[in-house]
Amino acid sequence: MRKNLGANPYVYPQPVLIVATYGEDGTPDAMNVAYGGIVNSNRIQINIGVRHKTSDNIKAKQAFTVGIADEKNLEAADYVGIVSGHDEPDKIRKSGFHLIKSEFVDAPVIEDLPICLECRVEEINQYNATLRIVAEIVNVSADESILDGNGNINPARLKAISYDPANKTYLKVGGKAGNAFSDGNRLK
Template identity: 45%
Template sequence: MMKNLGPNVFSYGYPAPVLMVGTYNDDGTVNVMNLHECTRTNAGDLALCIGPRSKTHENIKKRRAFTVALVNKNLIKEVDYFGIVSGHRVPDKFEKTGLKAVKSERVNAPIIEGSPLVIECELIEVVRTNNFTTVLARIVNVAADESVLDKTGRIDAKKTGMLFFDSFSNSYFSLGEKAGNAWVEGKKYL
C-alpha cells in the first residue's frame, strides 16, 4: 500500500550525480560550485539548474564557458565544502581546498585535477524562471582519465566511482551494481 507523504518530501528529487561546476572569477582565480541538478537534453546539450544569485551563475554569464566535473569519493570533502560556502562570501574557496586546476584548451574555464571525467561547455542561453535559471550549454569536449575507460576506450561508469546526492536522506552514495542492459531487458515484450 502506498503512503501519501506530501509534495515537500521530494525536495531536490531522486538521487542525482554530484558535480563540480568550474568557472573563472574576474581576477582569474578559480570558482567551483557543488551541483546535482544537471541533465543532458535530447539535443545533446546540457541543462543545469543554477541559482541566479550564485557566483557561478554570474561567472557563466560573463565568460560564456564552464566545466562540469564528475566527483568520486576522493573529492567528497571538497565538493561538500563547495556546496556549503558561497563564492561571493569566500572568493578563495577553491584555493582553501588545496585542489589544483588547469585551463581548458577548448573553453575559458578550469579543469579540476582529480576528477575522473570533465565536460567542457560553452553557454547557449540562460532561461530564467521564478527562483532558478536553467543554463543551456553546448558540450565542446568530454575528457576522461584513462583509468575510467574500458578495453574499447569507452567510459565505464563503475570505474568512475561517481557519487550521487540523495535528497531523501541528505547523503552521498556511490554507484551500485549493474542491474541490467538498456534496450535489452524489455525485449521480452516485443
C-alpha cells in the first residue's frame, strides 16, 4: 500500500550544491543550495531565494561555480547554508574554505570541494520569492584524488553527500548498484 505525502521536494539522492560567487566589490560568498540539478548535458539549474547575497551576486556577475559537497567538508557546507553573507561578511574565512579564481567565469572555485562546475548564467526567472537560474556549464574541474586511472570520477573516492529533505539530514551516497544504459537490455 502507498501513502500520499503531499507536494514535497522528495528527489533522492539530492546533491548538496555549494554555489560560490563574487560580489560587485569582489567579495567572495558561498551558499548551500538545496534545490538544483542538471537540465541537459551542459546546463544546470539552481533555485534560490531572492533575498540571498548569492542571488544579488549572480545577478551582478552573471556567473557562479557549483561545488559538490563531500563528507570531509560537511560542516563547512552546512555552515554556508545557515549563515547569510548579508549578516556575516567574513563567512568564507569562517567556513574554512579556500578559494581560487575560476579561469573560465567571474566566480571563485572552492578548492576544498572535489568537483567544481563553472557556470555562465543564461536565464533568471523569478517565481514568488525564488529565482530559477539556468546556466551553461563551461568547465568542470576535479581534484585528481577522486579520479580513477582513466581520468573518470570515482564516486567511492568522491564521498559526496546527499540532502534528505524529508528528515533534514545529510546522507552518504552508496556504492554501485548496476550499469546504466546496459542492465535493462536483459528485458529486451
